[in-house]
Amino acid sequence: MNIVEKFKHWKRKQRWNRQYKKGRWENLKSDKESGRYKTIVEYSERYGNKNPDILDLGSGEGVLLDYFNSDLISSFDGMDFSSVSIKKANKANRAKGTFTCEDLHDFKPKTNYDIIVLNEAFYYIHETKKQEVIDTLKAHLKTNGIIIVSIYREGLGCWEYFKNHDFEELDFTTVTTHEEKTYWKIGAYKLT
Numbered sequence: 001m002n003i004v005e006k007f008k009h010w011k012r013k014q015r016w017n018r019q020y021k022k023g024r025w026e027n028l029k030s031d032k033e034s035g036r037y038k039t040i041v042e043y044s045e046r047y048g049n050k051n052p053d054i055l056d057l058g059s060g061e062g063v064l065l066d067y068f069n070s071d072l073i074s075s076f077d078g079m080d081f082s083s084v085s086i087k088k089a090n091k092a093n094r095a096k097g098t099f100t101c102e103d104l105h106d107f108k109p110k111t112n113y114d115i116i117v118l119n120e121a122f123y124y125i126h127e128t129k130k131q132e133v134i135d136t137l138k139a140h141l142k143t144n145g146i147i148i149v150s151i152y153r154e155g156l157g158c159w160e161y162f163k164n165h166d167f168e169e170l171d172f173t174t175v176t177t178h179e180e181k182t183y184w185k186i187g188a189y190k191l192t
């Protein structure tokens, strides 16, 4: 990224912080959104290792962790570049949850994971960084580890990073709502 793009990226981060402060993302906890979180949990249980260590990238306040049965997971690490969302996530003090403020663009996980989740986060990664981020994630998957990706609507310019010879698609679905334009596509992938 050049200096202008870096500045725009910094501005975006400030915007996320302002929005989290104002409660703009409280809607993620609503019933309308629940289908996509439940599908991620279903895929985790169906295709992931038992008692998984989970990494949630762009976790925000950590809503996804509320959908897991904490007795059935070993750990849940969330990260997000919005310090406000991470403060909220840690304040909720959920069992097995650890949340840290990091930027996906230069994030290097400190350990390996059974399940890595990109839940409404992949499209925020700068185009020049997307493949680098995926390569980092691939290097931090445990044996039989999986990546689960959820993308709002069509996800143009995103799915080709997963639908290729590097990955085997284990499952793929569209989660709909009563609103025609509100839907998510969700895929589960393992390394080939």
Ligand SMILES: C[S@@+](CC[C@H](N)C(=O)[O-])C[C@H]1O[C@@H](n2cnc3c(N)ncnc32)[C@H](O)[C@@H]1O
Pocket (backbone or CB within 6 Å): 016, 028, 057, 058, 059, 060, 061, 062, 063, 064, 079, 080, 081, 082, 085, 102, 103, 104, 105, 119, 120, 121, 124, 125
């Ligand atoms: C639509 S929210 C989704 C939050 C959460 N995954 C969920 O579904 O409940 C997108 C999140 O991505 C985060 N994000 C955007 N760009 C990021 C980056 N470069 N590094 C880390 N987090 C980022 C935002 O701060 C925000 O919390």
